[in-house]
Amino acid sequence: MTAIPTIAELATPVVLLDRPRMEKNIRAMQEVCHAHGVELWPHIKTHKMVEVARRQLAAGARGLTCAKVGEAEAMLPSGVKRIFIAHSLVDVRVAPRLAALADQLDELRVAATSVAQTEALVKVAVATNRTLQVMLAVDTGLHREGVREVAAARAVAAIVADCPQLKLVGIYTHEGQIYGAKPEEQAAQAQAVLDRVSEIRDAIDPALPLCPGCSVTARMMAATGRVQVVRPGAYMFGDMALAVTSKVMTPAEVAIHVLVTVVDRPEPGLALIDAGSKVFSSDKTALGVHAMAVDGRDIQAVRLNEEHGYLRGADVDALKIGDRLQLMPAHVCPVINLTDFVTVVAGDSVEGRWSVDARGKVQ
Ligand SMILES: Cc1ncc(COP(=O)(O)O)c(C=O)c1O
Missing domain, CATH: 2.40.37.20 (D-serine dehydratase-like domain)
Known part of the structure; x- marks a missing residue:
């Protein structure tokens, strides 16, 4: 022997991955989502590993979130059927890769992050000659991508509605600023994020699902009954940010x-x-x-x-x-x-x- x-x-x-701990973290997040009828679309930017994606999907994840087209391509061997590329796509040269991805998936979601970016996204989508599902980004305090006010959200929605290759299916945000909140401030900040995305959503179409994404807030967001999807990334591994600073x-x-x-x-x-x-x-x-x-x-x-x-x-x-x-x-x-x-x-x-x-x- x-x-x-x-x-x-x-x-x-050497980087050590404790498999039983990770599998427990995957199960725990999935159980919270199941308990509240919320879809889990983990962001794979943290792990970047097919073996981890496989375990997330086997536990019940509905789809995967990726930052880049290359990440999405690399995750295909996991058997994933739904991918959301949560980044501002603007370069028409990426269209053949998006078309190939769309052909291998049941659903490919892309991001509309501002009026100017959505105008560029239309050109990309037309070049794919496929129908792409669109998630509208709302800035909720990180001040990165995402519409800043209702008028911009309405303008983006109108551009999407005019493009036969695009279909608006949801509202998303990355509330990463909450990493800077004290643990006792997290719940109130999460509510403020939800109020903001709800306001924008209600101005466009109250039936659209809300899809925040952050490991600090994922559990509390799922438990509010106000979101339909959560998209945390780092939760199955953890680090000092989550275990020492945020204490989630x-x-x-x-x-x-x-x-x-x-x-x-x-x-x-x-x-x-x-x-x-x-x-x-x-x-x-x-x-x-x-x-x-x-x-x-x-x-x-x-x-x-x-x-x-x-x-x-x-x-x-x-x-x-x-x-x-x-x-x-x-x-x-x-x-x-x-x-x-x-x-x-x-x-x-x-x-x-x-x-x-x-x-x-x-x-
Ligand atoms: C768009 C988007 N969604 C979700 C996440 C996942 O957040 P976290 O790393 O807090 O789990 C990130 C992280 O950067 C992100 O940028």
């Missing part, structure tokens, strides 16, 4: 850790590790932390160079060269996009590797 490999045998730095999950539920090795102790109070911004990206929490120890010790990565991380904290002086520790990243999405594969684990046991299929698919 061959022994099951363990984490102790892995070379570092516990640190023990976070399914992605980075295993690193202490490679030097150049001065008291400082340990250098073998993972820097090429593993963690440059993202950090509002308090300036790129990653933190998951075992409860007071150890944080507070500075990164490309191939070095600087660990500080009250427990750093107990670290020795060669020690290995697991860190929870501040923001999981770029960590996944920086690695070719994740190592799949169940506790200490190593089960294998999954490739990050949509890694770098930014077109």
